Amino acid sequence: MTSNLSLAARVISEGFLPARSALLQGPRDPVSGPVSPSRIRGMLLGLAIGDALGNTSESLSPEQRESRYGEIRDYLPNSRSAGHRVGLPSDDSQLAFWTLESLLERGGLDPDDLSARFASREIFGLGKSMQQFLRNREQGVASWYHYGAESAGNGALMRIAPLVLLHPQGTSAALWLDVALASIITHRDASSVASCVAFVDLLARLLRLPAPPTSDWIIATFVATVRQVCTDQPYRARSGRFTGREGSFPDYLEFVLGEAARHDWNTREACAAWSSGAYLLETVPSVLWILARHAHDPEEAIVRAVNDTHDNDTVATLVGAAVGALHGKDALPVAWQHGLLGRTTVDDNGRVFRLIEEAVRRDWF
Template structure:
């Protein structure tokens, strides 16, 4: 039994983790076919960085206001807070690549070391939950006591690299490591379940030879997450769903498929449930965009950047998904070539260095 598995079993025993102990923790994912040239893995991580960079210069704007101010965003915009550079990262890219960086250094996932790494640099656009985690960890709490019960998207946005160390050593430790990684900052049922479900989706996407059918995106997420969610008290912030109370998966099943059946646009659907940083807004937005546009990686990322409020994080998650499916070579070259590759204020090219190091270890 690995140290991480022992830790997770102890957390379950002591009821210190907000998730059910589903059978998935005793089940290995299927062996990974292909990925021989690491292009799909690079696509996953670069798609995440691209989605973040396309969105973060207009994050938080309602899509109508964004369009009125900037037109349709299809390329990086100058960042007025960073000497007018383009393609710069925010917390989505930073925390995802800091996770990868620490795993490269350790040769595997060590939650204590990743927690420490998160507190070791300036986080751009840091959210309230991650800020609270930093205060807790810096104040001397154990890493597993620092995450708060928050259904924000700050764990989901950074979870993609968890698949990488497991590509050649397939076991149920993939789920163990994902859960521990998620709870570092967000010890919440919907958040942890979402992270496991998304990592499972990425694992499957990395091995696919063609885009899945539209319904796959919703079914794959729900079929995994519903066995793990333990909290059925989530409410929607949208007036259109003001009577809703239940799990994240129930919300998805009731509302995403209904919107898709009406064939409404991504912006209309995302506006109906809002598209902010709350998981009952982020996850349906991600899934709906992928259902509508998952066959076109560029359009999927563009829709995330334009049609949602928390567009950098939704763009990062959508970007990771289509990047895993299509690989680096299918991402627009203008986006890849203009990406500085930073994870901090002046470490140009760093994410490309990390991907090369990860390929040497696990490719």
């Protein structure tokens, strides 16, 4: 089921895949080779840990968060677990692990199945575009690819990481296509498709790198993919120092990340400059700048994501997946691993860990 070419042809011919046709060519510089189980565990655990560390103080500004909690370096007492300091999921890791569950059960990407899973379960902290997707789906009689919101929110990006496991041989046009199709289930937007493809492509590379890359490499690799995939559609910055600035998504990313480099901003300064909410013009530079500065130190990278950004659970979900892929499970602090309950619902303790082990054991070919 991993070959979705005829499905893609239909979605593209009907105009539902907002991307350049160069998407179909795949990466210009593909990578291949085996991935160690520890890196896969690290990627998926990092994702769940980032969400759990962030979601108890989501949507506070870094200044409000700091005055209330100081610097957050562990799980906060959680009202959903009798005030214990444990890691619980929100929408980010719920949707990511239900995606993994669907890939495992269906043996590949089945958009109808994914769409149905997202619609049939209770999601904690549902975003606006996901609500739109659910409404469209309730009203609709059309195919799954009609329901996605036309939104540049980060809701598809936050759940997309498990797609990398479908293509254990490495980066390819087939990987990119599966990611693009999986992304438009909920978000039918050019910057979302490009961000999802670029992030999963980056994960495939980080999973195989023998040592941390240079900061320039992370940004250049991601932006090159975005440039190949994203249309020229203009976007406008909505908050922060660059409010009102308009341009294509890749141009905007290059501009703001260039400013951060020129001023040598730390992560708090940079994320304040371009703002760090759920809009992809904010989420993506935040993730890239945190990785550029801290990818060599997984704990510090996740701590910066949790403390220095506004939509901190999603930024930490993405940063956690990336540093986990690069360093493997053992590089993630033991306290964070032990405190994570591994839920995807209100009470399915350990589900995350079982899905991870299933993903590691599965022969994806």
